Amino acid sequence: MTKEKALAELDTAVMFQFKAFLDEADAARLSYAITEARRTMLTQVCYFLGGRGMSTADINACRKVAGLYLWTDSENRKITWTLNSIHLRGRAIDIVPLDKNERANYNDVETYRKLAEIAANHGIEWGGNWSSEKRDGPHFQIV
Numbered sequence: 001m002t003k004e005k006a007l008a009e010l011d012t013a014v015m016f017q018f019k020a021f022l023d024e025a026d027a028a029r030l031s032y033a034i035t036e037a038r039r040t041m042l043t044q045v046c047y048f049l050g051g052r053g054m055s056t057a058d059i060n061a062c063r064k065v066a067g068l069y070l071w072t073d074s075e076n077r078k079i080t081w082t083l084n085s086i087h088l089r090g091r092a093i094d095i096v097p098l099d100k101n102e103r104a105n106y107n108d109v110e111t112y113r114k115l116a117e118i119a120a121n122h123g124i125e126w127g128g129n130w131s132s133e134k135r136d137g138p139h140f141q142i143v
């Protein structure tokens with residue numbers, strides 16, 4: 001989604017910190033895409049079902065209602081550890097670095113580290129700093 005759309009979804013109490021973060025990332029010519037900002041409870045529930053023993057077909061019934069793309073069996077894995085995501089309150093965004101062909105590269109540690117450094121200057125916490133069990137590289141939040 002565009003930066004403007006993501007910012008518009010955020011809690012107004014944190015919107016300007018995220019704007020300053022993303023503006024600085026743009027000024028540093030970091031190449032990235034924002035994949036998600038505010039999340040509905042329905043979407044969170046659909047995410048939570050993954051990798052917890054429910055069939056992909058049943059999860060896809062949830063995903064269809066939520067307007068999410070449908071999973072293949074290999075995508076049916078644990079992708080969140082909580083039903084109480086900071087995304088529900090519009091206080092987090094997910095970011096993926098883009099390679100020179102504008103393709104998502106979740107393994108671009110160098111860009112993530114640069115983003116995290118800029119984010120920290122604006123009081124934004126990076127999920128990549130969390131302990132291994134909960135580490136969430138794309139995730140940036142203000143609790």
Ligand SMILES: [Zn+2]
Pocket residue numbers: 087092093094136138139140
């Ligand atoms: Zn996130």
